[in-house]
Amino acid sequence: MGEDNVRRWPSSDVLMGAIGYGVVVATLYIMLFGNAFAFAGANDDAAYASGLASLAAILLCVVASLWGSDWLTRLGTRKLLWPSSCILMAAYGAAAWASSAGLASEALSLGLRLVSGAAVGLLMVVWSDYVANQTKATLSMSFVIAFATMGVGMVSVTFLDPFSERIALAAATLLSAVFYMTISQGIKPSRFVSRKESADTLHLNMRSSVSYAITGLVIGNAICLLSRTMPLSYALLTLGFGVLGSVVVSCVLIKLKRGSWLLLGPVERFTFPGLIALLLVAPYSSGAWGVVLAVLLLTMLFVRDLARIVNRALLATEFECQSCYLYARTALPFFIGIGGGFALGVIANAAVFPVAEVVCSIVMVVFLSVGITVMPYGADPLTMPLAQLPEAPSDENRIGQGLWRRACESVAREEGLTPRECDIFQILSHGRSANVIARELDISVYTVKSHMYNIYRKLDIETQQDLIDRVEDERMRIKREVEEPHVRL
Structure with a gap:
């Protein structure tokens, strides 16, 4: 990618899209690792179960989107915007009302998480059109802005009381829906491309899927283990600072390396040594030092996640493919990884022997090492997307x-x-x-x-x-x- 896609500031439409998309992704992480639907007196085991329930609902939506992507594309994914947004806002409202009326229960919390997880899963499908319709000139800074919005959102909600947090999340959901309606006018309908055509065109193999799953695995595991030493709200705060750290690192890399850092392969390689070192040291760190190491670990992980999303958008600009299929195909391994990492973290938290966290970190190191060995240079279109040919040569000249x-x-x-x-x-x-x-x-x-x-x-x-x-x-x-x-x- 040339210099233009780094230096050109996004237009107002792209800026609104980036903020709206960042709000939706922030909502997803807040739902998984926050306490927006946790009521007073709930224990950690209930919070873990509710988080896994939310993730299960999101995974079901992604799988259904992958299986029914042809039908969703013909229907128009934007038609799901207001139903899913209204369901999510209603879930936040129900949680706020139940808490103030003293009707809160673990069963209600679990039900609200399932409903809201499905709503967020559908919202992510809706926003897949925005991700797939980015231009090369603005996509890097657009997703940097989205991640900045996401980090600020996660940090902000930790300073609110439960009632205010739910009202703020409902308002943010409405804002993102309005932003999407504003920018959707500029998303031009393209020729219908079937799921089979998209699969044949993209030729995605399992190498990038393994990479996506491992990144999700380490993120899920890190957040779950963080909650062992601090309340869930502070774990979410640490997660937010990690996201903001990835924004700072990404901006520096864009400035120094232009667009070349965006390829998933190079990002995998330069973050690998740091992740290994931090994972091996983190179990022996506590207090303020342990929090600093956790933020650094999450920063590197979200640099990889940012590269994952940018490469997915870049792939959509290079190939004629279905945005719904592309989103579901690349998001599924990531969410499966988060679920696996979260489950491993729950097991480690429940273990009585003191070295459980050390064993868990070693398992993460093994997975990262496997991931880096199965991803050679350019092994998958997602690790080395096609480049645009300059205007110089033409067939007639x-x-x-x-x-x-x-x-x-x-x-x-x-x-x-x-x-x-x-x-x-x-x-x-x-x-x-x-x-x-x-x-x-x-x-x-x-x-x-x-x-x-x-x-x-x-x-x-x-x-x-x-x-x-x-x-x-x-x-x-x-x-x-x-x-x-x-x-x-």
């Missing part, structure tokens, strides 16, 4: 084609690429993926990825877009050399 080919040959010669690497380099410069190159050259996709790794290493670059930019710079240099004699004449 033979001179432009010749300059582009000369530029590729010049760069390849300068960097000492082998003949096979030269072949792959030229196809890469036209924005093709590893799977496409493998089909064109009739070789294994893993062989292609191995050559791609060597090419990137020799050129000292990180992404396919960096490669295209390098060729474009060389093309412009050759063009100036060709034109200068005519200018002097």
